[in-house]
Amino acid sequence: MALAFDSTAFDTAALQSAAADLCRYGKQLYDRDWSPATSSNYSVRLNEHCCALTSSGKHKGELTPADILVVNWQGEPLTPGKPSAETRLHTQLYARDPAIGAVLHTHSKAAVVLSQIHPNSELILEGWELLKAFAGQTSHDCQMVIAVFDNDQDITRLANQVEQRMQTRQQGHAYLIRGHGVYTWGRDLAECMRHLEALEHLFDYQLELKRLGQQ
Ligand SMILES: CSCCC(=O)C(=O)COP(=O)(O)O
């Protein structure tokens, strides 16, 4: 007899562990001033059809496990609560790539200002040693392309735009939303945090180049 696949099931212990991790990371990201004024959202994959995600509108420095819920790839909550308004930007990534285990979205000053003043739909990072912080990158001698999308309050439309670009270009490690913030991902929260930390410094480098009139 074939067993029916329960697409609403998840491991409670995995959720508890993910929730504790997300609360801890939220405090760190808030303390670093990358998630001000309830901005940002964070998630961790639980299995092949759902992830643990921050609730909407919460102070990210004061998250408790009660502020973490479960959503499927359609963005539907599988536990009570109001999921992040930007849920679809997380689920789009998990649905397309089973190797993605965590997604962080933040609103740091560097990400917001750089994306606001950058005139093109792509930011090219090249020649920086810190590029080696990204998974699979073994040399500074490369070009990393960060897509820059215009901000949009229609998150489903924005998620579709991100997916379309990833299908026609490459998935990459991160993208910017103009005047809004950055999304980045990794195989787990630790890798995702390393990517975010590297991005923050790289965005600072780019802003400094612009200040110096070098770009
Ligand atoms: C106060 S920031 C506006 C919403 C936003 O961009 C964000 O990252 C937080 O939204 P959420 O619904 O996940 O709290």
Ligand SMILES: [Zn+2]
């Ligand atoms: Zn946001």
